[in-house]
Amino acid sequence: MAWEEEPKGGCIRILVLEDDDAFSSLLEEWLSDLAVIAPHLAVSTLQVVVCARLADALDALRAGRFDILLVDLNLPDSQGMETFDRLFADSSELPVIVLSAMVDESLAIQAVRRGAQDYLVKGRLDGELLIRSIRYAIERSLLQQKLLRSSEDERHIRERRALDRFLSQGFSAVSSRMLGQRSLKQGVPELFDEHVSLFAQSLERAVEARTHKSSYDPSPEMKEMANGLGFLKCGPRDVVDIYLDAVDAKSIVAYPKKRQVYGEEGRLLALELMGYLVSYYRPYALSAREKITS
DSSP states (O other): OOOOSSOGGGEEEEEEEOSOHHHHHHHHHHTTOHHHHOTTSOOOEEEEEEESSHHHHHHHHHHSOOSEEEEESOBTTBOTHHHHHHHHHHOTTSOEEEEEOGGGHHHHHHHHHTTOSEEEEGGGOOHHHHHHHHHHHHHHHHHHHHHHHHHHHHHHHHHHHHHHHHHTTTHHHHHHHHHTSOOHHHHOHHHHHHHHHHHHHHHHHHHHHHHTTOOOOOHHHHHHHHHHHHHTTOOHHHHHHHHHHHHHHHHTTSOHHHHHHHHHHHHHHHHHHHHHHHHHHHHHHHHHHHHHHO
16 A cells, blocks of 8 residues: 555545544645645545544555555554554555654654654644645655665566576586476476465465564474475475565565565575475485495
């Protein structure tokens, strides 16, 4: 859920998280002039959704697309940076403007340091300042998304090249001859797709746990997958193929920041999967060594 250069359906959607009804009404009045907010975009409508509680805002974010958030951090069900952290976990790609009371300026500055685009002091706010801040936040967010997308694309290309070089240095060929088959992707594409799907499911759970700071242990799933790959006589090339295809599949519909998270968590899962696959083959390697030395 991030700002798009061409808003869907010609509509800009703004989520306001504010528990003061009078101030919320004032914000809606200031936001009523759509042409002033986004004169360069071919949009026809403006929607402002107001939530007084963090729980309601999180539900709204999960249910629909928004283009920018205006947020008071001190709410009936959440206070201070807890509000920002919980909100940012679900919407890190969205531009966020913090609405601060005079006594909360230090808190607002902390939020900016951790990803908010701007903060506005309520007692000094007027319609012109609000609209200008929204326009600047949108433009900065667009630029950041483009830079992140370019950087992540370059990193992904470099990683693929490095893995291809590593696996082309004889290790993959030796493994294929020893195990007696082509790569899983080439030899049994249906089974390969099943493993990509399983890996992608584990990856999604790992990313969910990271963004929501919850507990998730992928080890049992990676161990079970390694046993299945070992039974199929798979090798390092297969693990790399599964990892790359799963990350690609998840990244197609993700925004740059989340693509980066998919890549980071995917690499950790791939390393764990490789480790379990090595453990699966260790008894066979030891048995072969004993036969050679006996």
